[in-house]
Amino acid sequence: MELLLANHSSYPRIGDDADQQLLRRTITQRDKGEKNDADVRAAEAHLTELALAEQSAAGLQVVTDGLIRWYDPISHLTGKLAGVRINGLLRFFDTNCYFRQPVVHAKPQRGEPLLVEEFTFAKAHSSRPVKVVLTGPYTLARHSVEEKGGAGGFAKVLEAFTAALAEEVAALAAAGADLIQVEEPSLLKQPEDYPAVEQNLAALAARKGSAQLALAVYFGDPAPLYDKLQTLPVDLLVLDFTYSPSLVETVATRGTAKTLGLGLVDGRNTRLEDASGVARQLEKIAKARNPGRAYLNPSCGLEYLPRDRAQLKLHHLAAIQRVFLGRAA
Amino acid sequence: MSRAKLQRLGINLPLFPTTSVGSFPKPDFLMKARGEFAKKLISRAELEKAERQATEFWICKQEELGVDVLVDGEMYRGDMVAYFADNLEGFEIGGLVRSYGNRYYHKPIITGEVRWKGPITVDWWKYAQSLTRKPVKGMLTGPYTVMDWSFIESYPDRRAATLPLAREIRKEVEALIQAGAKIIQIDEPAVSVRPEELPVAIEAMHVVTDGLPAYFITHICYGAFEHIYPDMLNLPVDNFDLEMSNSGLDMLALFQKQRYTKDISFGVVDVHTHLVEAEPVVEQRLRQALETLPKEAIWVDPDCGLKTRTVDEAIAKMQALVRAAQALRTVTSDQ
Numbered sequence: 021m022e023l024l025l026a027n028h029s030s031y032p033r034i035g036d037d038a039d040q041q042l043l044r045r046t047i048t049q050r051d052k053g054e055k056n057d058a059d060v061r062a063a064e065a066h067l068t069e070l071a072l073a074e075q076s077a078a079g080l081q082v083v084t085d086g087l088i089r090w091y092d093p094i095s096h097l098t099g100k101l102a103g104v105r106i107n108g109l110l111r112f113f114d115t116n117c118y119f120r121q122p123v124v125h126a127k128p129q130r131g132e133p134l135l136v137e138e139f140t141f142a143k144a145h146s147s148r149p150v151k152v153v154l155t156g157p158y159t160l161a162r163h164s165v166e167e168k169g170g171a172g173g174f175a176k177v178l179e180a181f182t183a184a185l186a187e188e189v190a191a192l193a194a195a196g197a198d199l200i201q202v203e204e205p206s207l208l209k210q211p212e213d214y215p216a217v218e219q220n221l222a223a224l225a226a227r228k229g230s231a232q233l234a235l236a237v238y239f240g241d242p243a244p245l246y247d248k249l250q251t252l253p254v255d256l257l258v259l260d261f262t263y264s265p266s267l268v269e270t271v272a273t274r275g276t277a278k279t280l281g282l283g284l285v286d287g288r289n290t291r292l293e294d295a296s297g298v299a300r301q302l303e304k305i306a307k308a309r310n311p312g313r314a315y316l317n318p319s320c321g322l323e324y325l326p327r328d329r330a331q332l333k334l335h336h337l338a339a340i341q342r343v344f345l346g347r348a349a
Numbered sequence: 350m351s352r353a354k355l356q357r358l359g360i361n362l363p364l365f366p367t368t369s370v371g372s373f374p375k376p377d378f379l380m381k382a383r384g385e386f387a388k389k390l391i392s393r394a395e396l397e398k399a400e401r402q403a404t405e406f407w408i409c410k411q412e413e414l415g416v417d418v419l420v421d422g423e424m425y426r427g428d429m430v431a432y433f434a435d436n437l438e439g440f441e442i443g444g445l446v447r448s449y450g451n452r453y454y455h456k457p458i459i460t461g462e463v464r465w466k467g468p469i470t471v472d473w474w475k476y477a478q479s480l481t482r483k484p485v486k487g488m489l490t491g492p493y494t495v496m497d498w499s500f501i502e503s504y505p506d507r508r509a510a511t512l513p514l515a516r517e518i519r520k521e522v523e524a525l526i527q528a529g530a531k532i533i534q535i536d537e538p539a540v541s542v543r544p545e546e547l548p549v550a551i552e553a554m555h556v557v558t559d560g561l562p563a564y565f566i567t568h569i570c571y572g573a574f575e576h577i578y579p580d581m582l583n584l585p586v587d588n589f590d591l592e593m594s595n596s597g598l599d600m601l602a603l604f605q606k607q608r609y610t611k612d613i614s615f616g617v618v619d620v621h622t623h624l625v626e627a628e629p630v631v632e633q634r635l636r637q638a639l640e641t642l643p644k645e646a647i648w649v650d651p652d653c654g655l656k657t658r659t660v661d662e663a664i665a666k667m668q669a670l671v672r673a674a675q676a677l678r679t680v681t682s683d684q
């Protein structure tokens with residue numbers, strides 16, 4: 021098994037030193053009228069460059085822009101769609117992070133690109149391949165509410181989000197994105213909705229061009245769904261192993277038809293995993309049928325950690341990789 | 350109901366006792382003092398003086414409004430978990446993590462064996478109680494929530510971190526009781542978020558409260574009660590303080606299906622809106638509660654801590670709920 025290192029998705033947009041606090045400071049000053057939106061965009065660009073540099077310094081082969089510009093995983097995308105208004109704060113799963121809830125008041129429609137500019141910037145400023153991250157239509161719909169007469173029910177909202185994101189996938193592929201990760205954590209909370217997710221992913225996959233499509237699920241145990249996930253129209257599966265006592269065993273016995281993103285390193289806790297323990301899990305997976313290439317990545321986005329700890333986690337990925345390679349040799 | 354327990358403890362409360370969830374907004378002079386203290390412009394003692402003044406302000410306000418069970422308003426706290434993490438052994442305060450948008454906080458990291466070093470809230474409770482003859486609640490954050498809102502490095506899993514926290518928080522409860530506190534609230538807002546861990550929270554609450562002579566309240570929020578009801582009734586406390594208004598009183602439908610068996614601090618005003626509820630609106634919410642719950646079981650309070658409101662809004666919301674409770678008291682005792 022060829023083992024590469026990848027970031028999952030988000031990265032902290034603040035840290036302990038003044039330079040790392042530029043974005044927070046600039047937003048505060050903008051809100052007081054002392055700075056303008058262009059200053060905020062410049063600060064976002066600076067923090068994005070810092071995030072890219074820290075990921076590549078940690079030795080990752082695949083990086084992200086850290087989602088530095090995202091207010092949250094839900095409103096950053098839906099807020100740019102016609103027919104959607106952004107409302108008050110709600111808790112994002114069981115994290116202590118909050119998102120702004122979209123209110124669908126008319127059929128959601130994509131009038132402008134959502135992430136193309138952010139991707140183009142990251143690609144231009146990264147020495148490593150950049151993965152684009154997109155919250156999936158199902159998770160967006162599950163976190164939205166609909167006004168009476170908005171779009172005609174949950175299925176319609178989902179359909180409209182899917183259409184908008186499919187256009188975005190096409191635009192990203194055209195802009196040169198090689199790898200697009202669709203995140204559907206809500207699927208693990210409502211596995212019975214699997215058929216809908218399958219349908220949405222097919223719509224996205226139809227527009228991906230030569231890009232590879234990844235599905236990421238986290239904040240729950242994917243083992244019960246593992247066989248079904250393997251049949252989805254995606255190239256990669258990025259899985260959270262931290263909720264599952266049996267997922268390593270499941271992968272080892274079932275093998276895989278997809279490239280796997282192995283979320284064996286907990287993106288939500290500061291504790292560093294025992295490297296040889298994780299290397300042993302990797303060995304089990306390596307012996308499975310058809311492991312080919314796999315990525316080692318955190319179990320979820322790293323914005324739940326303080327920056328110094330997020331950085332340590334990334335360096336820990338490399339340490340685990342060394343132990344794994346050492347044992348294989 | 351637990352009226353008998355309160356009487357045994359020497360506490361006589363009217364029908365529909367009024368109280369609040371815990372936090373009140375910090376008056377401007379205290380916000381200024383906190384800012385100056387952060388910039389090292391004033392001493393710890395000067396900050397504490399402002400905190401005592403603000404505590405006195407809120408005790409007087411609650412007396413004036415006619416609230417029955419008072420709180421100190423948490424003028425000395427920044428955040429409900431970091432405050433206890435700062436005062437227990439075994440914690441480090443980690444770097445900044447995002448709460449939402451451009452808001453960040455320092456999330457505690459459990460890096461050692463957690464240990465109670467000595468009383469944390471007792472002096473504040475004594476001070477607040479010295480200012481009034483009405484009962485003042487002791488206010489603590491529960492072990493499950495402290496665990497859930499911290500990173501865990503020195504324990505193998507979440508349960509293994511929760512139980513020692515419970516054992517140490519019990520010592521604070523004992524110290525409050527020793528000082529004379531008879532009503533103690535153990536906040537567990539995180540309990541509703543991972544329903545599969547409710548048994549851990551229940552086990553921990555047993556460790557905190559079993560066999561101790563006090564009337565215990567727990568505050569739970571963030572909705573999603575449908576996943577933990579009725580099992581949550583197994584938390585060994587006398588009174589659940591619940592966010593009812595924010596969710597359009599949806600909980601009452603659950604109570605109709607499965608009988609609610611404890612006292613309840615029934616949240617009758619929404620803390621997330623600037624709008625102050627009119628007294629008849631509050632009274633209507635209470636009347637709805639009465640259709641499902643026995644009157645002896647109902648306490649009246651806001652949905653959650655009022656600290657995010659302005660001082661004036663907080664006072665107005667408390668006034669609306671006190672008046673509604675008083676009005677209903679008159680009507681109900683006539684019947």
Ligand SMILES: [Zn+2]
Pocket residue numbers: 538568569570571592652653654
């Ligand atoms: Zn609350």
